[in-house]
Amino acid sequence: MSYISIKHLTKVFTFRDGSQLTVLKDVNCDIEKGEVISIIGPSGTGKSTLLRAINMLEPPTSGEIWVDGENITAKGYPLDKMRRKMGMVFQSFNLFEHMTVLENIIYAPMQLLHLPADEAKAEAMDLLKKVGMAQKADVYPSSLSGGQKQRVAIARSLAMHPEVILFDEPTSALDPTMVGEVLSVMRQLAKSGLTMLIVTHEMRFARNVSTRIFFMNEGVIYEDGTPEQIFEHPIHSATNAFVNRIHKLRYDIDSDDFDFLMIHTGINRFCIKYSITEKGEAAYALVKEMLFERMPQYRPITIRLTYTEQTGITALDVMVEHITESPLTDADRKALRPKVKELIEEITGRGFRVKFIL
Ligand code: ADP
Numbered sequence: 280m281s282y283i284s285i286k287h288l289t290k291v292f293t294f295r296d297g298s299q300l301t302v303l304k305d306v307n308c309d310i311e312k313g314e315v316i317s318i319i320g321p322s323g324t325g326k327s328t329l330l331r332a333i334n335m336l337e338p339p340t341s342g343e344i345w346v347d348g349e350n351i352t353a354k355g356y357p358l359d360k361m362r363r364k365m366g367m368v369f370q371s372f373n374l375f376e377h378m379t380v381l382e383n384i385i386y387a388p389m390q391l392l393h394l395p396a397d398e399a400k401a402e403a404m405d406l407l408k409k410v411g412m413a414q415k416a417d418v419y420p421s422s423l424s425g426g427q428k429q430r431v432a433i434a435r436s437l438a439m440h441p442e443v444i445l446f447d448e449p450t451s452a453l454d455p456t457m458v459g460e461v462l463s464v465m466r467q468l469a470k471s472g473l474t475m476l477i478v479t480h481e482m483r484f485a486r487n488v489s490t491r492i493f494f495m496n497e498g499v500i501y502e503d504g505t506p507e508q509i510f511e512h513p514i515h516s517a518t519n520a521f522v523n524r525i526h527k528l529r530y531d532i533d534s535d536d537f538d539f540l541m542i543h544t545g546i547n548r549f550c551i552k553y554s555i556t557e558k559g560e561a562a563y564a565l566v567k568e569m570l571f572e573r574m575p576q577y578r579p580i581t582i583r584l585t586y587t588e589q590t591g592i593t594a595l596d597v598m599v600e601h602i603t604e605s606p607l608t609d610a611d612r613k614a615l616r617p618k619v620k621e622l623i624e625e626i627t628g629r630g631f632r633v634k635f636i637l
């Protein structure tokens with residue numbers, strides 16, 4: 280039998296007025312020890328509810344969950360026993376604000392595992408080192424950044440020696456600049472052989488660290504497979520549409536008193552968010568060159584940066600309405616081509632587009 284086995288799991292929420300909402304319809308899956316599973320899918324499709332059901336924070340309406348050969352959904356099953364094996368890391372960190380970082384970490388091992396204080400502290404310091412937070416052992420959570428809080432929350436979870444950790448969008452509440460530090464800690468954990476279930480919107484991360492991906496849609500695991508299967512050869516069109524999403528950043532500029540600093544910041548944040556920081560400088564330099572040097576007489580003008588999830592292609596579009604000929608001269612082309620992978624000039628339904636593949 281698999282380490283975790285979920286059979287015909289359903290969850291129905293019943294509201295005061297008697298109406299019902301079926302959030303998990305018939306979830307079935309088997310998870311082996313050491314697997315790193317990313318759960319992806321549109322919001323509202325039951326991803327969090329599934330994680331919460333797996334550690335019985337949200338008892339299922341029907342179906343069974345087996346962990347390590349035991350039916351944890353059986354009546355009277357000692358849930359504290361199961362929760363000791365299963366850590367959970369939330370979007371909102373949930374640290375104890377009135378305790379220092381170190382106290383946060385030693386609390387459960389001392390209370391629940393009855394570890395002596397010095398032993399618990401020594402281990403906590405090791406864990407804090409592991410997540411790069413040893414220097415903050417004696418501060419209170421309120422003085423930490425979101426990324427730091429989340430790394431402490433991960434260390435706290437590890438202090439209980441869990442066999443599996445469930446992560447519910449651990450980076451969603453973070454400023455984009457802090458996502459990387461948390462993902463890098465998680466990447467280390469994945470390599471160490473810990474079993475992990477991760478609800479995430481970080482597609483690149485999911486693709487790189489997971490042994491398997493669950494695509495959830497409308498209350499079921501709609502498709503599951505290796506990252507390659509899900510991202511490169513999805514069977515269902517809903518999976519395909521989801522993994523092929525295109526992220527866009529757009530500025531419509533109609534005069535010259537626009538806030539260029541805002542555009543710079545916007546491009547930076549966009550590139551950090553989708554882990555394409557290496558494209559940021561080039562995109563910014565091109566936008567500046569196009570707006571001020573190549574096409575200063577074209578207003579209004581639209582700048583659009585796109586990142587396509589599946590292909591990993593980053594493109595910068597510069598668009599002008601109501602013109603039918605390229606705004607570029609041969610000299611422009613000659614200057615621009617060496618700076619990009621591809622330069623495409625095309626007439627669109629509304630005007631003309633100069634497209635750069637970065
Ligand atoms: P996801 O994590 O995929 O965004 P959730 O599991 O959080 O989705 O929620 C799925 C659906 O269940 C949503 O429509 C949500 O409003 C509903 N839901 C979640 N938790 C509760 C609850 N405790 N009571 C009632 N409805 C809930």
Ligand code: MG
Binds near residue numbers: 326478
């Ligand atoms: Mg959720």
